[in-house]
Every structure is written in C-alpha cells, then in structure tokens.
Amino acid sequence: MRLKIGEVSKLLDMPVETIRFYEQHGILNPKRKEGGKYREYEISDIFNLTGYMYYRNMGFSLKDIIIMRKETLSYFLSEINKKQISVEHEIQYTIMLKKYLEDHQKKLEAVNHNLGNFWFSIQPEKKYVVFSQHDQGKCCEIDYNNPILSEWLKKMPFVTGAQHISQETLPERDIIYPSVRTLIVESRHIPFLKLPVDDSIDTVIEQLCLSTIVDTRGSDDLSFELLDPALQYIEKSGYKICGNIIGMLLVHTCEAGEMHSYMEVIFPIER
The missing domain is CATH 3.20.80.10 (Regulatory factor, effector binding domain)
Known part of the structure; x- marks a missing residue:
C-alpha cells in the first residue's frame, strides 16, 4: 500500500510542508512510479514519521530530533533530562501565573468597593x-x-x-x-x-x-x-x-x- 503526500498529511495530521522538510533532510525517501506524476509513501515511511512525531510531541524541535537520532544513548538521555528540567520550569511558571491571575481577579472584583x-x-x-x-x-x-x-x-x-x-x-x-x-x-x-x-x-x-x-x-x-x-x-x-x-x-x-x-x-x- 502506498499513499500520496496529501493522504499522508491527512492521516498523520501533519502539514505537507513538514513532510517535505523531512524529505529534504533525508528522513523520507518516497518512491515515484516509473512514468508517474506523484511521489508515493510506503507504510515504512509512515511508521518512520510516527517515530519523529513521538519525540516532537515531547517538545523537541525537528532539528533536535534529527541530531538525537544520530547520537549515542548517553546523548539521548542527556537531552531527555534537559527536557524534564525545562518542563518542570514551565509547570512552576504556569502555577505562578495561575496564582497571579487569581490575585489580579480578586483586585479587579474589589475595585468598586475599594x-x-x-x-x-x-x-x-x-x-x-x-x-x-x-x-x-x-x-x-x-x-x-x-x-x-x-x-x-x-x-x-x-x-x-x-x-x-x-x-x-x-x-x-x-x-x-x-x-x-x-x-x-x-x-x-x-x-x-x-x-x-x-x-x-x-x-x-x-x-x-x-x-x-x-x-x-x-x-x-x-x-x-x-x-x-x-x-x-x-x-x-x-x-x-x-x-x-x-x-x-x-x-x-x-x-x-x-x-x-x-x-x-x-x-x-x-x-
């Protein structure tokens, strides 16, 4: 089974431009039938893309993922640890922002009284x-x-x-x-x-x-x-x-x- 780029985009909810970005970096190598007008993607290409989506949804950039997949396990673990620290900081910032919003709301609700x-x-x-x-x-x-x-x-x-x-x-x-x-x-x-x-x-x-x-x-x-x-x-x-x-x-x-x-x-x- 082979799919055209539009079908892959719809299946994975991934912009066509992103798929082409992967192609430009050698991650995907779609085939073109002899005499065919469109490039076609095999099931293996799609599963390869899901591997990138896996880490993309962890918050890694496409550039980071490309580099990580060419590095050692130690490097990979180091990047995961950095991401955990970053996520923890984001959580703390969100908690702090929530508290700020709550306090600001109380001030606004009391404006006319105060x-x-x-x-x-x-x-x-x-x-x-x-x-x-x-x-x-x-x-x-x-x-x-x-x-x-x-x-x-x-x-x-x-x-x-x-x-x-x-x-x-x-x-x-x-x-x-x-x-x-x-x-x-x-x-x-x-x-x-x-x-x-x-x-x-x-x-x-x-x-x-x-x-x-x-x-x-x-x-x-x-x-x-x-x-x-x-x-x-x-x-x-x-x-x-x-x-x-x-x-x-x-x-x-x-x-x-x-x-x-x-x-x-x-x-x-x-x-």
Missing part, C-alpha cells in the same frame, strides 16, 4: 528599575541604553509598570506630580524569573503601607486631588509618609462611554 477607601497591609519587598522621568505629563528622559529594561519587560505580568512620587514633592501640591516611571517586581520572584540585577536596581523594603484605589479617568498621572483624601486619612490616623508613593495600574475600562483608569496606590507609613 475605590476611595483605605486599608493597611504589610507590603513585600520589591525591586525596581527606572524607565523614564515624567513631569507634568511629559516624558523627560528614557534610558534606552539600559539592557535590563528589555529583559525585565519580557517577564510581564510579574514585572509591572509603576509610578513613583517622591515624598519631598508632596508639600508642593501641584496639579500633577512629577514622577518616576519604573518597572517593578516583588523580590521573591527575581530568582525564578532569572531577572538581571545590577547597580541600576533600587529596593523598596518590606513595610507597613496604606493602600487605596483611585480613578485617573484615562490618564496615567497622579494628582494632588486624587491623593489628598489618603494623605488626610494618614495624618488623622497618626501616621506619616516615610517613603515614595507608588501607583500601579490595575485596568483601563470604558463604562457608558467614559474612560476609567483604576490604579492601586501604596503609601509607605510609620508612626
């Missing part, structure tokens, strides 16, 4: 790298030459964008505060994500904070009007600001034709 309200919590240590400086909504500087930025951006959503407002600027009470835009991540995630860290990375220590949700109405800038209720609450509660205020965007939405930008704002405090 909007304008306040709560205290111990915020975990975070690390951040400066992305740009902003003043009155204008970008003043972007450090394009910092290679860490591109590496950290690849690790979103665990790395997220943040806006830092210096506590020294609070008394000025400008309409819009000058801010530093950063990429920020909880320190505990850095080893697993293999994020590069150098002297350009700063730390936000674990500390008591007051948190709130504000709506910047489509803007990414924090204003005195938005922060003042929390600042007054902190003062009335007998606390004081002891570090930079950090705002992190939760979600952009459009409700009844109006744009909303809900941001979680964290105020580090002490007695």
Whole structure:
C-alpha cells in the first residue's frame, strides 16, 4: 500500500510542508512510479514519521530530533533530562501565573468597593528599575541604553509598570506630580524569573503601607486631588509618609462611554 503526500498529511495530521522538510533532510525517501506524476509513501515511511512525531510531541524541535537520532544513548538521555528540567520550569511558571491571575481577579472584583477607601497591609519587598522621568505629563528622559529594561519587560505580568512620587514633592501640591516611571517586581520572584540585577536596581523594603484605589479617568498621572483624601486619612490616623508613593495600574475600562483608569496606590507609613 502506498499513499500520496496529501493522504499522508491527512492521516498523520501533519502539514505537507513538514513532510517535505523531512524529505529534504533525508528522513523520507518516497518512491515515484516509473512514468508517474506523484511521489508515493510506503507504510515504512509512515511508521518512520510516527517515530519523529513521538519525540516532537515531547517538545523537541525537528532539528533536535534529527541530531538525537544520530547520537549515542548517553546523548539521548542527556537531552531527555534537559527536557524534564525545562518542563518542570514551565509547570512552576504556569502555577505562578495561575496564582497571579487569581490575585489580579480578586483586585479587579474589589475595585468598586475599594475605590476611595483605605486599608493597611504589610507590603513585600520589591525591586525596581527606572524607565523614564515624567513631569507634568511629559516624558523627560528614557534610558534606552539600559539592557535590563528589555529583559525585565519580557517577564510581564510579574514585572509591572509603576509610578513613583517622591515624598519631598508632596508639600508642593501641584496639579500633577512629577514622577518616576519604573518597572517593578516583588523580590521573591527575581530568582525564578532569572531577572538581571545590577547597580541600576533600587529596593523598596518590606513595610507597613496604606493602600487605596483611585480613578485617573484615562490618564496615567497622579494628582494632588486624587491623593489628598489618603494623605488626610494618614495624618488623622497618626501616621506619616516615610517613603515614595507608588501607583500601579490595575485596568483601563470604558463604562457608558467614559474612560476609567483604576490604579492601586501604596503609601509607605510609620508612626
């Protein structure tokens, strides 16, 4: 029994281009009948392909499989071990992502309840790298030459964008505060994500904070009007600001034709 390439493709659910790739690398050698127009594949060719499919479905690339089939058993076992380590990392990443999604969902479900309200919590240590400086909504500087930025951006959503407002600027009470835009991540995630860290990375220590949700109405800038209720609450509660205020965007939405930008704002405090 012999099959044409289209029939083999349908039988194995394998693209014709992939079958031709195998042919180009000498893995398949279809026969052409004398005077025939089409190449034909024997049952042995099909079973040969299933051997490649076996390892392809383990996650090995076609190039890897071709090399492995020409190597020793020790080499084969080494590649299997590497794949196990890779799969374990993927599993851990998926578990971590699932937890992140669950936490983010809870935050979104509580947006309307927490909007304008306040709560205290111990915020975990975070690390951040400066992305740009902003003043009155204008970008003043972007450090394009910092290679860490591109590496950290690849690790979103665990790395997220943040806006830092210096506590020294609070008394000025400008309409819009000058801010530093950063990429920020909880320190505990850095080893697993293999994020590069150098002297350009700063730390936000674990500390008591007051948190709130504000709506910047489509803007990414924090204003005195938005922060003042929390600042007054902190003062009335007998606390004081002891570090930079950090705002992190939760979600952009459009409700009844109006744009909303809900941001979680964290105020580090002490007695």
